[in-house]
Amino acid sequence: MQAQTHDGSAAGSAERRRIRTGAVTGPTAGLAPGNVQANLAILPAEEAHDFLRFAQANPKPCPVLAVSEPGSTALPTLAADLDIRTDVPRYRVWENGTLIAEPTDIASFWRDDLVVFALGCSFSFEQALLEDGLEIRHITQGCNVPMYRTNVATVPAGRFFGPLVVSMRPFTPAAAIRAIQITSRYPSVHGAPVHIGLPEAIGIADLSRPDYGDPVHVNAGELPVFWACGVTPQAVIAAAKPRFCITHAPGSMLITDIRNSRLSV
Amino acid sequence: MQAQTHDGSAAGSAERRRIRTGAVTGPTAGLAPGNVQANLAILPAEEAHDFLRFAQANPKPCPVLAVSEPGSTALPTLAADLDIRTDVPRYRVWENGTLIAEPTDIASFWRDDLVVFALGCSFSFEQALLEDGLEIRHITQGCNVPMYRTNVATVPAGRFFGPLVVSMRPFTPAAAIRAIQITSRYPSVHGAPVHIGLPEAIGIADLSRPDYGDPVHVNAGELPVFWACGVTPQAVIAAAKPRFCITHAPGSMLITDIRNSRLSV
Numbered sequence: 001m002q003a004q005t006h007d008g009s010a011a012g013s014a015e016r017r018r019i020r021t022g023a024v025t026g027p028t029a030g031l032a033p034g035n036v037q038a039n040l041a042i043l044p045a046e047e048a049h050d051f052l053r054f055a056q057a058n059p060k061p062c063p064v065l066a067v068s069e070p071g072s073t074a075l076p077t078l079a080a081d082l083d084i085r086t087d088v089p090r091y092r093v094w095e096n097g098t099l100i101a102e103p104t105d106i107a108s109f110w111r112d113d114l115v116v117f118a119l120g121c122s123f124s125f126e127q128a129l130l131e132d133g134l135e136i137r138h139i140t141q142g143c144n145v146p147m148y149r150t151n152v153a154t155v156p157a158g159r160f161f162g163p164l165v166v167s168m169r170p171f172t173p174a175a176a177i178r179a180i181q182i183t184s185r186y187p188s189v190h191g192a193p194v195h196i197g198l199p200e201a202i203g204i205a206d207l208s209r210p211d212y213g214d215p216v217h218v219n220a221g222e223l224p225v226f227w228a229c230g231v232t233p234q235a236v237i238a239a240a241k242p243r244f245c246i247t248h249a250p251g252s253m254l255i256t257d258i259r260n261s262r263l264s265v
Numbered sequence: 266m267q268a269q270t271h272d273g274s275a276a277g278s279a280e281r282r283r284i285r286t287g288a289v290t291g292p293t294a295g296l297a298p299g300n301v302q303a304n305l306a307i308l309p310a311e312e313a314h315d316f317l318r319f320a321q322a323n324p325k326p327c328p329v330l331a332v333s334e335p336g337s338t339a340l341p342t343l344a345a346d347l348d349i350r351t352d353v354p355r356y357r358v359w360e361n362g363t364l365i366a367e368p369t370d371i372a373s374f375w376r377d378d379l380v381v382f383a384l385g386c387s388f389s390f391e392q393a394l395l396e397d398g399l400e401i402r403h404i405t406q407g408c409n410v411p412m413y414r415t416n417v418a419t420v421p422a423g424r425f426f427g428p429l430v431v432s433m434r435p436f437t438p439a440a441a442i443r444a445i446q447i448t449s450r451y452p453s454v455h456g457a458p459v460h461i462g463l464p465e466a467i468g469i470a471d472l473s474r475p476d477y478g479d480p481v482h483v484n485a486g487e488l489p490v491f492w493a494c495g496v497t498p499q500a501v502i503a504a505a506k507p508r509f510c511i512t513h514a515p516g517s518m519l520i521t522d523i524r525n526s527r528l529s530v
Contacts, residue, residue: 173461180445181457192446196438197462197488223462 008035012079012257019255020086025104027251028089034127036189036260037253038065038078038118039230040088041237042106042246045070048115050158054236055117057155061164061232063120063188065256071112078256084116090249097241106246114246120189121230121253122167124260128182134175137216145169146210147229151203152194154232162236166194166226168207170218176225183227185264195226202226273300277344277522281352284520289354290369292516299392301454301525302518303330303343303383304495305353306502307371307511310335313380315423319501320382322420326429326497328453330521333381340383343521349381355514362506371511379511385454386495386518387432389525393447402435402481410434411475412494416468417459419497427501431459431491433472435483441490448492450529460491467491 011032018024028037043051048070055062066075073084086105093101093109103109122145126136138145145167152164171179176196184192195202207224208215212231218224237245248254276297283289293302308316313335320327331340338349351370358366358374368374387410391401403410410432417429436444441461449457460467472489473480477496483489502510513519 173463173466174459177445177458177461180442181449184446184449193442194439196442198438198486201438201486221463221466 007257007262008032008259009080009257011035012255013081015255016079016082016087019089020083022104024089026089028253028255029123029251032255034259034261036065036078036256036258036263037121037123038256039121039234040084040091040246040248040254041117041119041233042084042114043117043237043242044111044244045113045115047242050160051117051237053157054154054160055119055233057157058232059187060191060194060228061154061230063190065118065120065188068116070115072116073110075116075118078118078254078258080257082256084254085110088248088252088254090252092247092249094242094245094247096243097238102249109246111244118254118256119230119233120263122190122227124189124263125183125186127260128186128264129179132178132182134171134179137170138214141214141216143216144213146207146215147212147231148204149211154236159240160236162232162239164194165212165229165232165235166202167213167229168210168216168224168226170216170222170224172222176223179225187265188263190227190229193225193227197223199224199226272522272527273297273524274345274522276300277520278346280520281344281347284354285348285351287369291354293354293518293520294388294516297520299524299526301330301343301521301523301528302386302388303521304386304499305349305511305513305519306382306384306498307349307379308382308502308507309376309509310378310380312507315425316382316502318422319419319425320384320498322422323497324452325456325459325493326419326495328385328455330383330385330453335380336377337381338375340381343383343519343523345522347521349519350375353513353517353519355517357512357514359507359510359512361508362503367514374511376509383519383521384495384498385528387455387492389454389528390448390451392525393451393529394444397443397447399436399440399444403479406479406481408481409478411472411480412477412496413469414476419501424505425501427497427504429459430477430494430497430500431467432478432494433475433481433489433491435481435487435489437487441488444490452530453528455492455494458490458492462488464489464491
């Protein structure tokens, strides 16, 4: 991860303090606006190398913002004062693929062999699209982004493999071109779309029936635009059933000190 | 125009010398490969300001590479030794919208009030697409790019106004996204597409019947991608019927010393 600056540190630090003290235990949408929020995956060292190889081979669905030292609870490139055991509102703890707990801190589950992965999330590029004046349909409709399993395979690494999952946002052709330009500048948060138009070409039979999230209206004169989605690594980890694993609870993200705009290239 | 360097000066100078001496009197495709070739419009000073305003307001169809001093036959930012009276293989001379001559030099038509416009051309971005490994259908088919009058109006300036003309290249969705990324880096040669998919949305009823150029195959699983086209200013000038005007003959372009890659931002 290139960004080493923490211009959003005051807001980020304040929100993590509220989370750490239990004042926030749910979704983080709208907290520390403009700061990068990250998906979380924590794996034992024995799995971590294969997962990092998976991410390296699949940077669009699995963009790595930071990886911890084994056993370290810090991610110093994302925030100076971050403790990963307490600074996410709600976690999910998994054993052999089974959810065993949804705690608000993971101090009691911590192990010296754990490696923390912070993964980029589409919140960052959506802010850039909104600031450019583009309409994001699921935000307008007040629902989750629609997501679809595709017939496109990710590049496997060890036990980590599975289909690419994509999110979809409809745009007019001119807005779609602009969205491609903008998101191309954000490779660390999924980057440019992977597909546009022609959903059947990537194995999506019915846009109105997403595999995750909610359906949104696609108006006449609009094209569906598809981005690689952070649900891909979540689904891949779930399918791999590692002996032990911790993730964030859906929507309950890691708030960093990095400004979204700092992710642009 | 930002580029002041002439790394392609040896090849450019050699080809312009062949043109100047009459050894080349026709199309310039393939000459000085990798060097920028430009469309040409020469207008009296009384028309030049409105035309430059038109170009400023419509940079995608009308990207200005260089404008001469009134009466000057030089374009020093494009080539050190260029003489616009002799260095284009074939010209078209117009009076009140009527073609009056197609000479190989315009020394006898030269006037002290003429202003020369060199306009960017899609040859430059097509080279970047080809070098990225993309297929350009009309090149594969060995024909001209298909071009269409749209129902999109340009921004008028003085007597210069008319519809946007676009060129079309079909691509698979992934290749279309890549083509948008690449051509976005070339704003001085039409830049990013203006439209993708849905030809009817810009007033194109039938892709197989272009208004200029030749039709190309659009395969199943491909989207038509539309770029603003240099025929737009040609059509706008023709419709304006200036008292006097000189353009290049179709395909018979101005060869510069600038490398295409130097146009990328």
